[in-house]
Amino acid sequence: MEFTGQMLRDRRKALGYSQAALASAIGLSRDFIGQMERGVAEIAPRTAAAVRALKPPGSAPELRTTDPMERLIEAALIDAGIRYETDQGGGTSHRLDFHLPDYDVAIEVKRMHSDRTGAQMARAPNVIVAQGEVAVRFLAAAIRSGDFLQLRVINE
Known part of the structure; x- marks a missing residue:
């Protein structure tokens, strides 16, 4: 499945990253993140993989469920x-x-x-x-x- 600009934006927002924070996390510029989200720049497979592998910033919350x-x-x-x-x-x-x-x-x-x-x-x-x-x-x-x-x- 192709990783689209909308998918990139949705993933970034779900993780709680700004464009600048996402850019810093995966080693790109904020401008390039914006271009990919708007569909102006192509999203390379390695970039899509890096975004999919990201975790939310900060420490992971404790699991609340016991089952x-x-x-x-x-x-x-x-x-x-x-x-x-x-x-x-x-x-x-x-x-x-x-x-x-x-x-x-x-x-x-x-x-x-x-x-x-x-x-x-x-x-x-x-x-x-x-x-x-x-x-x-x-x-x-x-x-x-x-x-x-x-x-x-x-x-x-």
Whole structure:
């Protein structure tokens, strides 16, 4: 998948970087970052890889979840610089494991199917269910890839 200027901008914003901070982090100029975001300059594969590998600035926050499967998703969200709320301690209104407020998407993590899954899915309009360790690890890798950032953030 081609890494577009819009994807670059979305990834930069999700990570909380200014154009100048991103430029400094990957060894380019702020002007060149702006040109790539506007589609004036081509984004080299090595630049796209460097941007995808970036972590949010500052120290990584502590994981708040205790379930090992949920921790895989939470760590991926942190690595990708995606804002989230967790139901740890009742933190989400729909009582699902995670809510991504910038995308209005909920994530429910399941080790295996349960009878209450259907009722849980009815609590939010946009829900991703990751059931089973392989599916949870796959979703975590997809989150870290940043490729989903081609979706527009809803709260711009």
